[in-house]
Amino acid sequence: MPVTRTPTGALPAHVAIIMDGNGRWAEARGLSRSEGHRAGLEATRQAVRFFAEQGVRALTLFAFSSENWGRPQEEIDALFDLFVSAIEAELPELVERGIALTFIGDRASFPTALQARMSEAEQASAGNEQMRLVVALGYGGRWDILQAARRWAAEGDEGRDSEVEFASYLSTAGMPDVDLLIRTGGERRISNFLLWQAAYAELLFLEAFWPEVTATELEQGLAWYTSRQRRFGRLSTASTGTANNEAPHA
Ligand code: IPE
Ligand code: IPE
Numbered sequence: 136m137p138v139t140r141t142p143t144g145a146l147p148a149h150v151a152i153i154m155d156g157n158g159r160w161a162e163a164r165g166l167s168r169s170e171g172h173r174a175g176l177e178a179t180r181q182a183v184r185f186f187a188e189q190g191v192r193a194l195t196l197f198a199f200s201s202e203n204w205g206r207p208q209e210e211i212d213a214l215f216d217l218f219v220s221a222i223e224a225e226l227p228e229l230v231e232r233g234i235a236l237t238f239i240g241d242r243a244s245f246p247t248a249l250q251a252r253m254s255e256a257e258q259a260s261a262g263n264e265q266m267r268l269v270v271a272l273g274y275g276g277r278w279d280i281l282q283a284a285r286r287w288a289a290e291g292d293e294g295r296d297s298e299v300e301f302a303s304y305l306s307t308a309g310m311p312d313v314d315l316l317i318r319t320g321g322e323r324r325i326s327n328f329l330l331w332q333a334a335y336a337e338l339l340f341l342e343a344f345w346p347e348v349t350a351t352e353l354e355q356g357l358a359w360y361t362s363r364q365r366r367f368g369r370l371s372t373a374s375t376g377t378a379n380n381e382a383p384h385a
């Protein structure tokens with residue numbers, strides 16, 4: 136597989152979102168954190184529709200991190216219940232829209248009912264080609280790199296020494312690198328999300344809490360992204376007169 140680089144001005148091939156701020160959104164309204172997560176689900180539904188309609192081919196959403204296991208059990212349980220009901224409720228529309236849903240992360244510690252819904256949804260939507268929707272659950276960027284490195288070392292073939300080959304062991308195998316990484320909720324950090332995959336992503340930090348993010352804001356985000364000049368370490372097209380976005384090793 137060649138190294139692919141999305142050219143300046145083109146639609147991002149892969150958008151990733153750190154959907155942050157549900158709890159603070161709820162607390163500001165005198166609601167419980169769980170109610171904030173429920174409101175976040177509505178924003179998630181709108182975002183999936185928006186990016187699918189724009190023609191973005193891959194969307195990865197951070198819904199539960201490796202570190203979120205450190206939250207109170209009550210909040211974790213409420214989140215898992217929400218994930219189960221959300222998968223059941225949303226699957227028909229996703230299938231209708233031709234969206235393939237998969238999950239990345241360490242699911243071994245999840246309740247069996249949730250694991251079952253995840254597998255069923257993956258099977259029911261496999262082969263859909265309009266958009267790939269990836270939900271990161273129990274996911275950490277370091278976990279991902281470590282599990283890839285373990286399998287890479289165990290296979291031990293010689294000649295598998297390129298970054299492209301290594302990426303095929305990550306949980307995002309077969310997906311393009313992240314072009315646009317959006318984080319809502321005002322924090323400016325990666326919080327152990329797609330560490331390898333977002334190496335050259337354009338970073339967009341929005342002040343809005345996730346439940347209040349609208350399609351208009353996402354549209355502005357896409358417009359901002361397409362105005363970025365993506366140099367990938369090289370010089371701008373204007374100053375060299377050469378094409379800027381061809382991958383050097385392709
Ligand atoms: C993000 O919202 C959703 C999850 C981490 C599950 P938060 O729950 O982190 O909301 P804030 O950041 O506390 O407002
Ligand atoms: C990142 O948000 C994880 C998810 C959105 C699932 P957090 O709220 O967990 O991140 P920190 O604690 O602010 O870094």
Ligand code: MG
Nearest residue numbers: 155156157320
């Ligand atoms: Mg948070």
